[in-house]
Amino acid sequence: xxxxxxxxxxxxxxxxxxxxxxxxxxxxxxxxxxxxxxxxxxxxxxxxxxxxxxxxxxxxxxxxxxxxxxxxxxxxxxxxxxxxxxxxxxxxxxxxxxxxxxxxxxxxxxxxxxxxxxxxxxxxxxxxxxxxxxxxxxxxxxxxxxxxxxxxxxxxxxxxxxxx
Numbered sequence: 022x023x024x025x026x027x028x029x030x031x032x033x034x035x036x037x038x039x040x041x042x043x044x045x046x047x048x049x050x051x052x053x054x055x056x057x058x059x060x061x062x063x064x065x066x067x068x069x070x071x072x073x074x075x076x077x078x079x080x081x082x083x084x085x086x087x088x089x090x091x092x093x094x095x096x097x098x099x100x101x102x103x104x105x106x107x108x109x110x111x112x113x114x115x116x117x118x119x120x121x122x123x124x125x126x127x128x129x130x131x132x133x134x135x136x137x138x139x140x141x142x143x144x145x146x147x148x149x150x151x152x153x154x155x156x157x158x159x160x161x162x163x164x165x166x167x168x169x170x171x172x173x174x175x176x177x178x179x180x181x182x183x184x185x
Contacts, residue, residue: 022114023152024152027123027151027152030168030172034164034167034171038160039059040156040157041055041058041059041157042155043155043156043157045118045155046154047118052083056083059146060146061146061148062083062140062141062144062147064081064148064149065081066078066121066149067079067081067087067103068103068104068109068113069089069101069104070102070103070104070105070108071093071098072100072101076112076132077104077136078120079092080135080136081140082140082141082181085183086184087182088182091182092179092181094182095179096134096136096179112127112128112130113125113133114152115127119153120150121149121151122169123150123158124152125172126168126172128174134177135174135176136177137165137166137176139178142163142178143162144161144162146161147159147161147165
């Protein structure tokens, strides 16, 4: 699905957002200037694969240092490893660096399980990429959950275990 279709779908769901165009960013560190320009929660997203072959998209607050082993247990998975770029492109239609929970719109078959950090749910603004890493959009945590549910990807909302 195109970015224009994503925006049209968000509008059809009655979801408001604001957007900022910027240079491509691939890491949390590269996005620090964006954080200053857009108040609110900022995210990092991981595309993971479970030991049983299930794919997962995990969205957390950008500052968290996740414990992947503990996360697997917290969401009822076995052992996580990082998913391959070609699987990400095939299932979510995005490339590394542009991973976003909004890419669930492209997973009509429901092959990817979505996990959202519980700390993001009540945020007034959650900032994510709109299918590309040269823009960031902000929407409320509640609206993010509503969009995912509208795309048949009701997320698992979980506390995210952190490394010590």
